[in-house]
Amino acid sequence: MKKHLFLISALLLLALTQSKASVIIKNGLTHLHHLNNSGTQKGFILIANTGEKKQRVKLYFNDLSIECSGAINYTEPADNYGSLFPFINVDNSDITLEAHEEYKIIYEIDLSKGDVENRSLWSLIMVEVEEPIAIDKKTPGFEIGTKIRYAIQVVANVGKNTVNGLKFTDIKLGKDENQKRVIKITLKNDGEFLVYPKMELQVFDENGNEAKKVDISPRNVYPKNCQSLNIDLSDLALGNYKAVLFAEFEDDAIGVNLDLAL
Numbered sequence: 380m381k382k383h384l385f386l387i388s389a390l391l392l393l394a395l396t397q398s399k400a401s402v403i404i405k406n407g408l409t410h411l412h413h414l415n416n417s418g419t420q421k422g423f424i425l426i427a428n429t430g431e432k433k434q435r436v437k438l439y440f441n442d443l444s445i446e447c448s449g450a451i452n453y454t455e456p457a458d459n460y461g462s463l464f465p466f467i468n469v470d471n472s473d474i475t476l477e478a479h480e481e482y483k484i485i486y487e488i489d490l491s492k493g494d495v496e497n498r499s500l501w502s503l504i505m506v507e508v509e510e511p512i513a514i515d516k517k518t519p520g521f522e523i524g525t526k527i528r529y530a531i532q533v534v535a536n537v538g539k540n541t542v543n544g545l546k547f548t549d550i551k552l553g554k555d556e557n558q559k560r561v562i563k564i565t566l567k568n569d570g571e572f573l574v575y576p577k578m579e580l581q582v583f584d585e586n587g588n589e590a591k592k593v594d595i596s597p598r599n600v601y602p603k604n605c606q607s608l609n610i611d612l613s614d615l616a617l618g619n620y621k622a623v624l625f626a627e628f629e630d631d632a633i634g635v636n637l638d639l640a641l
Contacts, residue, residue, distance in 0.1 A: 401430025402508045409532045417491045424484040428476035435509040438472040447605035463500040497538030498571040504531040543631035544569030561609040568600040576628035583621045617641050
């Protein structure tokens with residue numbers, strides 16, 4: 380009997396998968412809800428089959444955590460600090476889409492199931508297309524298939540956030556995977572609510588003239604989690620620079636002065 384080995388690919392970004400997959404997500408990969416401590420709220424994920432043949436889609440839950448080392452962990456539901464899984468359900472976990480059909484996946488958050496303090500809860504709804512988008516037959520007797528999975532982040536902010544806990548835990552010069560000079564930044568959220576800060580790096584030469592300015596798009600930093608990023612400095616000439624790094628979310632802002640020796 381011919382064996383089929385399907386290796387499910389790592390989570391793929393929306394911009395990458397939309398061009399390859401016939402099943403797409405039409406209303407974003409992050410869904411944010413605001414509730415009181417015993418509230419309920421519904422949301423939906425809009426999926427569409429843009430192809431010419433029927434597609435089967437399966438749903439399941441994962442939890443997400445991001446360590447300060449940069450490691451991204453996808454774990455079993457309810458394993459994670461702040462898991463939303465005990466309070467969320469979907470109306471259908473096995474969907475067949477006809478060609479050119481759209482479908483609303485309805486989910487409900489019900490906080491009356493437990494005593495929830497003011498904080499953010501979050502989990503992933505995984506949307507997996509059953510049919511692989513590519514088959515590799517390099518090894519005789521085996522087929523390696525790449526499937527599309529979308530990770531939909533569903534976040535419930537319970538109550539009102541009063542204190543953010545942003546801080547930089549690590550800032551250092553280094554090189555990225557392409558051996559370009561970068562500044563490596565790790566930002567941690569010690570608070571209880573999701574934050575998505577704007578960041579900015581300003582670099583000045585020895586004469587005080589601005590040599591570089593970088594605006595960094597907001598990215599989710601979950602409670603007790605981190606976000607790490609690299610900023611390219613390869614366009615700067617070798618030398619000594621002063622820099623200021625800012626992170627700002629709502630009324631909370633932090634900044635640090637840096638000396639850069641390139």
